[in-house]
Amino acid sequence: MTLSPERATFYLDCLRADAARLAEVARLGLAAEVPPCPGWTVDSVVRHTAQVYLHKVEILRLGKRPEPWPPNLDDREPFALYDEAFATLLTALDKAGTSSETWTFSPWDSTSGFWYRRMALETAVHRVDAELAHDVATPVDRELALDGIDEVLTLMLGGPWWAEGDTSSPVDATVRVTADGHSWTIALNATSAEVTRDTDAEVAAEIYGDPTAVLLWLWGRVETSAVQTVGDDEAVKAFRSRVAECTT
Known part of the structure; x- marks a missing residue:
C-alpha cells in the first residue's frame, strides 16, 4: 500500500x-x-x-x-x-x-x-x-485524531492477534466507537476482534465524543468521564481493558 x-x-x-x-x-x-x-x-x-x-x-x-x-x-x-x-x-x-x-x-x-x-x-x-x-x-489535529482512532481499532485491536485466546479480557460483546460522525463497530470474543463500519448492527454499548477525547481514551490518557457512553457499562470497561492489551 x-x-x-x-x-x-x-x-x-x-x-x-x-x-x-x-x-x-x-x-x-x-x-x-x-x-x-x-x-x-x-x-x-x-x-x-x-x-x-x-x-x-x-x-x-x-x-x-x-x-x-x-x-x-x-x-x-x-x-x-x-x-x-x-x-x-x-x-x-x-x-x-x-x-x-x-x-x-x-x-x-x-x-x-x-x-x-x-x-x-x-x-x-x-x-x-x-x-x-x-x-x-x-487538542490533537481533528483529522489526525480520527486517523488515530482508526489505527487503534482496525490495526492494533482488529489485527490477527487474538487467535490463541490468551487475552485477559475475553469480552464477548459488540461495541461501537463514534467520533465526529465516523463510527467503528467492533464484535469481540476471546479469539477475535472484527472491526467494520456497520452502523446498523445492534451493540451492547457505544462510546462517543470529540475525536481527541476518544483517541486519548483509547490510549488510556483520559478517564471514561472524558467521553460519553451509552449501554452496558461492564461492556465498556471490558472493551477498554481489551484495548489496553494491544496499546501497551
Whole structure:
C-alpha cells in the first residue's frame, strides 16, 4: 500500500508540529510526572520518544528490526538526544520515501509509508503526555485524531492477534466507537476482534465524543468521564481493558 504524496505531507506536517510542541512543553520541566502513566516523568517521555525515533531510523535503514535493541542512551542529555533523533528520523523518512519495502507490525502494509502515519500518531500521544504533566493539554489535529482512532481499532485491536485466546479480557460483546460522525463497530470474543463500519448492527454499548477525547481514551490518557457512553457499562470497561492489551 503506497501512501499518497498529499497524505505523506499531512503526516509530516503533524509530526513536525507535535514534535516541536513536545519539546516546547518539556522545557517547562523534565521532573513533572505524567498523570496517566505511573512512574513516567516528562524526562521519560522525551527519552522514550527519542528512542522510538531512532528505532524507526534503523528499521528504515535495515528493512527489519534492529538487534540488539535498545542502545544505552542514559548518559545523553535529553533535549540534545531528542533533537538529534527527530532530525535523523525526518532524514530517514525522506530517504525511504513512502513505498520502500520494510518491516512493520501491520499484516497489511509493509511499506515505509506506514511509519509516516505511525510516527505522527506516536508523537501526538506523547506530546499530550508532556502537556498533561504540566496541565497545558491542547487538542490533537481533528483529522489526525480520527486517523488515530482508526489505527487503534482496525490495526492494533482488529489485527490477527487474538487467535490463541490468551487475552485477559475475553469480552464477548459488540461495541461501537463514534467520533465526529465516523463510527467503528467492533464484535469481540476471546479469539477475535472484527472491526467494520456497520452502523446498523445492534451493540451492547457505544462510546462517543470529540475525536481527541476518544483517541486519548483509547490510549488510556483520559478517564471514561472524558467521553460519553451509552449501554452496558461492564461492556465498556471490558472493551477498554481489551484495548489496553494491544496499546501497551
